[in-house]
Amino acid sequence: MIVRGLALAAFAALYLACLLLAPGGSLSSLPGDLALQAPSFTHPLGTDDLGRDLLSAVFQGGMTSLTVASVATILALLLGLAFGLLAGLGSGMVDELSMRLAEVVASLPALLVAVLVAALFGGSTTNLALVLGLTRWPVVARIVRGEVQALLGREFLRAAWALGAGPVHVARRHLLPHLLGPVTAAGAIVFGGAVVAEASLAFIGLGDPAATSWGQMAATGFALAGRAWWVWAAPTAALVLVSALLALAVERNSA
Amino acid sequence: MLAFLLRRAAFGLLVVMAAASLAFLLAWHAPGGPAVGLAGEHGAPGYLEEVAARYGLDLPAWKVWLGWMGRLLRGDLGTSWREGAPVATLIAERLPLTLALTIAASALSVMLGTLIGLAASARERQAWPAALLSALHAVPGYVAAQALVAAFALGLGLLPVQGIADLREPAPGGLALLAEQARHLVLPVTALALHQLCFVALLVRAGLIDQMRQYYVTAALARGMSRGGARWRHALPNALLPLAPLTAARLGGLVGGALVIETAFALPGLGRLAVTSAVARDHPVVIGCVVTAAVAAWLANMLADGVAPFLDPRLRAAWR
Numbered sequence: 001m002i003v004r005g006l007a008l009a010a011f012a013a014l015y016l017a018c019l020l021l022a023p024g025g026s027l028s029s030l031p032g033d034l035a036l037q038a039p040s041f042t043h044p045l046g047t048d049d050l051g052r053d054l055l056s057a058v059f060q061g062g063m064t065s066l067t068v069a070s071v072a073t074i075l076a077l078l079l080g081l082a083f084g085l086l087a088g089l090g091s092g093m094v095d096e097l098s099m100r101l102a103e104v105v106a107s108l109p110a111l112l113v114a115v116l117v118a119a120l121f122g123g124s125t126t127n128l129a130l131v132l133g134l135t136r137w138p139v140v141a142r143i144v145r146g147e148v149q150a151l152l153g154r155e156f157l158r159a160a161w162a163l164g165a166g167p168v169h170v171a172r173r174h175l176l177p178h179l180l181g182p183v184t185a186a187g188a189i190v191f192g193g194a195v196v197a198e199a200s201l202a203f204i205g206l207g208d209p210a211a212t213s214w215g216q217m218a219a220t221g222f223a224l225a226g227r228a229w230w231v232w233a234a235p236t237a238a239l240v241l242v243s244a245l246l247a248l249a250v251e252r253n254s255a
Numbered sequence: 256m257l258a259f260l261l262r263r264a265a266f267g268l269l270v271v272m273a274a275a276s277l278a279f280l281l282a283w284h285a286p287g288g289p290a291v292g293l294a295g296e297h298g299a300p301g302y303l304e305e306v307a308a309r310y311g312l313d314l315p316a317w318k319v320w321l322g323w324m325g326r327l328l329r330g331d332l333g334t335s336w337r338e339g340a341p342v343a344t345l346i347a348e349r350l351p352l353t354l355a356l357t358i359a360a361s362a363l364s365v366m367l368g369t370l371i372g373l374a375a376s377a378r379e380r381q382a383w384p385a386a387l388l389s390a391l392h393a394v395p396g397y398v399a400a401q402a403l404v405a406a407f408a409l410g411l412g413l414l415p416v417q418g419i420a421d422l423r424e425p426a427p428g429g430l431a432l433l434a435e436q437a438r439h440l441v442l443p444v445t446a447l448a449l450h451q452l453c454f455v456a457l458l459v460r461a462g463l464i465d466q467m468r469q470y471y472v473t474a475a476l477a478r479g480m481s482r483g484g485a486r487w488r489h490a491l492p493n494a495l496l497p498l499a500p501l502t503a504a505r506l507g508g509l510v511g512g513a514l515v516i517e518t519a520f521a522l523p524g525l526g527r528l529a530v531t532s533a534v535a536r537d538h539p540v541v542i543g544c545v546v547t548a549a550v551a552a553w554l555a556n557m558l559a560d561g562v563a564p565f566l567d568p569r570l571r572a573a574w575r
Contacts, residue, residue, distance in 0.1 A: 107553075247393040
């Protein structure tokens with residue numbers, strides 16, 4: 001419980017730092033002799049090949065990466081909740097149809113689809129967030145459906161039905177509060193996966209060339225890693241940290 | 256049993272067609288239209304329309320879609336626009352490498368992951384093994400690849416940085432060639448396996464901890480069996496049951512992971528083919544790659560469904 005709380009708090013702090021401390025606009029370059037400076041007190045994470053402060057760049061990149069992941073996660077949660085509730089509360093036919101749809105979407109090679117969209121339509125952050133959200137909702141839908149079916153037999157729900165409550169009222173008033181925990185956990189998994197997927201696409205070379213993101217920084221930084229390891233290490237560490245913190249926050253086995 | 260497998264097979268076919276249709280839809284609506292990949296972007300006025308008409312791409316989308324799906328169902332993947340060669344040939348050239356990569360990574364992760372899960376479950380009360388495995392599970396494949404290359408190829412110089420053969424030396428023949436290729440695959444397979452390995456280890460650990468609390472284990476302990484013996488002999492077979500279907504279900508993800516790893520190590524596999532064809536707008540090849548990935552995932556799931564009753568006698572009883 002302590003590990004999970006700490007991990008969640010650390011993730012929230014990192015997210016806030018990116019939102020508040022990202023310089024916005026283009027990063028200012030420093031005079032040429034300040035390029036590829038090792039980490040120091042003035043530049044805690046060093047500078048990159050254009051003499052830009054890497055700490056600001058990491059916050060700026062985090063803005064992009066975390067925004068993409070947030071939009072994708074919200075989309076996946078909304079779709080997952082809608083289909084999960086529909087399947088859990090609907091008749092046998094509705095249940096069967098929505099879960100089959102979820103299975104088809106879950107079986108698609110998701111990263112390949114993302115590559116296709118990025119290659120054909122351009123790897124803009126909007127496209128990326130849309131693709132990641134639209135391919136990852138079945139995980140959420142399956143969890144929601146399972147929870148709803150487990151809740152349906154409980155007495156407070158039978159009482160609500162008996163008092164004449166409609167499905168919308170039941171879903172909003174009685175089911176959603178119970179679903180908050182599992183849905184948050186599913187959201188964390190989707191979020192971590194989206195951060196990694198964005199970085200992987202940038203690594204393949206299909207990311208948004210105009211936006212500074214962790215994946216794009218790490219991809220360009222690896223070429224320089226022989227001379228200046230920090231250019232690669234700073235964005236990579238941020239990326240792995242977010243992904244690992246989210247994994248720890250929802251890990252069930254660690255105390 | 257047979258009806259169940261038939262239903263699964265039919266559903267798999269549906270998934271493959273859905274994947275192909277999605278790829279078709281994306282290709283059709285790509286900016287510039289579907290024929291740009293053939294005609295290029297800077298042709299004379301009217302050239303694009305002429306090329307579209309010659310290849311039957313000026314018809315309504317649903318007619319072209321029906322034609323492509325019909326050929327697909329007959330096993331014809333079409334011809335590459337860029338290479339002029341049949342798509343099936345191009346894929347057949349690239350598939351063995353990707354198969355070797357994914358199968359080796361799967362095998363490695365199942366075997367090593369089981370052992371690590373066994374070791375981690377012995378420290379049941381400690382949180383750090385699970386936390387460490389969760390954290391490692393979160394490391395993206397390409398980061399693992401970069402770290403491995405930096406350490407073992409650039410740092411220690413033990414293994415090659417990339418590629419499948421050393422072009423500076425004449426290609427050896429026979430067994431030496433196989434050994435050379437295996438040496439080139441060590442780092443890619445490790446990088447690809449890491450994620451899946453942690454997943455298997457976490458799954459086995461959780462399963463073992465759960466099984467060790469069951470009455471049959473208590474009974475075995477009461478008969479004087481050691482904890483380690485009971486874990487290995489009684490708990491492990493039961494804890495491993497969910498592994499087959501889950502490994503198969505994640506094979507689709509492994510194909511996506513292979514795409515990243517092939518890029519990282521410049522390996523000429525299916526994933527590389529998909530990326531380069533998508534960038535070049537060689538739509539038949541892209542659709543062929545998507546179909547191949549979907550078929551591979553389908554076959555893996557079928558295999559897992561098929562072997563499940565042999566692994567778990569309870570399923571055999573249920574189907575009889």
